[in-house]
Amino acid sequence: xxxxxxxxxxxxxxxxxxxxxxRAAARTLGVSPPALSHAVRNLEESLNVRLFNRTTRSVxxxxxxxxxxxxxxxxxxxxxxxxxxxxxxxxxxxxxxRISAAxxxxxxxxxxxxxxxxxxxxxxxxxxxxxxxxxxxxxxxxDAGIRILEDVPRDMIxxxxxPDLRFAAVASPEYLSRHAAPTTPQELAQHRCIRFRFTSGxxxxxxxxxxxxxxxxDVAGPMTLGNTSLMVxxxxxxxxxxxxxxxxxxxxxxxxxxxxxxxxxxxxLPGLCLYYPANRHPPAALRLFSQAVREWANAGLP
Numbered sequence: 001x002x003x004x005x006x007x008x009x010x011x012x013x014x015x016x017x018x019x020x021x022x023r024a025a026a027r028t029l030g031v032s033p034p035a036l037s038h039a040v041r042n043l044e045e046s047l048n049v050r051l052f053n054r055t056t057r058s059v060x061x062x063x064x065x066x067x068x069x070x071x072x073x074x075x076x077x078x079x080x081x082x083x084x085x086x087x088x089x090x091x092x093x094x095x096x097x098r099i100s101a102a103x104x105x106x107x108x109x110x111x112x113x114x115x116x117x118x119x120x121x122x123x124x125x126x127x128x129x130x131x132x133x134x135x136x137x138x139x140x141x142x143d144a145g146i147r148i149l150e151d152v153p154r155d156m157i158x159x160x161x162x163p164d165l166r167f168a169a170v171a172s173p174e175y176l177s178r179h180a181a182p183t184t185p186q187e188l189a190q191h192r193c194i195r196f197r198f199t200s201g202x203x204x205x206x207x208x209x210x211x212x213x214x215x216x217x218d219v220a221g222p223m224t225l226g227n228t229s230l231m232v233x234x235x236x237x238x239x240x241x242x243x244x245x246x247x248x249x250x251x252x253x254x255x256x257x258x259x260x261x262x263x264x265x266x267x268x269l270p271g272l273c274l275y276y277p278a279n280r281h282p283p284a285a286l287r288l289f290s291q292a293v294r295e296w297a298n299a300g301l302p
Contacts, residue, residue: 007076009042009043009046010043010072010076011076012025012029012036012039012040012043013040013043013051013065013068013069013072014069014076015028015029015036016036016052016059017065017069020058020059020060021059022036022059040052049064050065051064052065070139073141074138077141077143078280078281092121092122092123093121093123093124093284093285094121094124095123095124095125095283095284095285096125096126096127097124097125097126097127097143097144097285097286097289098127098129098142098143098144099128099143099145099146100128100129100135100137100140100142100146101128101129101131101145101146102131102132102146103130103227103228103229104245104247104248104272105146105147105148106128106146108161108272109161109274109293110128112296113161113292113296114126116292117288121285124285124288124289129142131199132198132199132200133198133199133200134147134151137277138277143282143286144274144276144286144289144290145274145275145276146272146273146274146275147273147275148165148269148270148271148272148273149269149270149271149272149273150270152273152275153275155277155278155279156276156277156278157275157276157277157290159290159293159297160271160272160273160297161272161273161274161293161294161296161297162272162297164268164269164270164271165245165268165270165271165272166246166267166268167244167245167246167266167267167269168244168245168246168249168260168263168266169182169188169242169243169260169261169262169265170232170235170241170242170244170249170258170261171235171240171242171259172236172237172238172257172258172259173259174238175239175240175241176259179191179192181259181261182261182262183262184262185206185208185215185217185262185265186215188206188217188219188241189217189219189220191221191240191241192222192240192241193206193220193221193240193241194221194223194224194225194231194235194240194241194242194243195219195221195224195225196224196225196226196228196231196243197224197225199226203224205217205218205219206218206219206243207267208262208265208266208267210264210265215265219241219243222239223239223240228244228245228248229248231244232244232248232249232252232258235258236252236257241261246260246266274290274293276290
């Protein structure tokens, strides 16, 4: 059977699909936009399908394009990893690692693991894409992800590096001078709460737990944010009650700038981890990075 698509055409297709822009993809690949358009036209003609819906302002994958990206993207990533691994065999390890993470998940590794790792392996490049969505790391072209353990798919290898994660309901003394502190989860309905919205558009429900009793509260309030650090700032400003991981507020609680509410109702979850597909051979760069994360976690460092 004759292969109807060349490697350069597939590389062009994936770059456009990732950037959703011919111009941005052309810059990344170091070619001209007309050359990229020509490569895609050749690919579409050889496959006899339309891969992109194009307007003067936007580029979007067709259903056929989405299917091709899901099937071909991981295969080309494996091919690139194999080439990088062979090239690195007799030299210094090289390659790139693309990671999907929430901001809070990426910060510990940026502070405690990556400085020494990048100094030890100067030819390895790490890209972290911050996103609150629970993305499919394989379909979206990532090598790895960082999430709390319970959000990691079962077919992944997970390297836990954080302690158990505990949530905290917090408010400022100024807010509590105007509003009596809640004594039950149900009383949150009478309070001004700071809500969190995921990139997907979904609002986060507050999940409280105490001795086997659970309360899922869809709070209301004057402000909705998509960033946990800004939620803490809003609580400090007296706007309302925030529900955040307690490592964001430990210093503010110690100083008295924030007060913990309903402490007996705040649950703990398994902590953060780096994860990657178990059914794919990880590239050398990812293997080295996961080992660095594992060694840091096992050392019990902050």
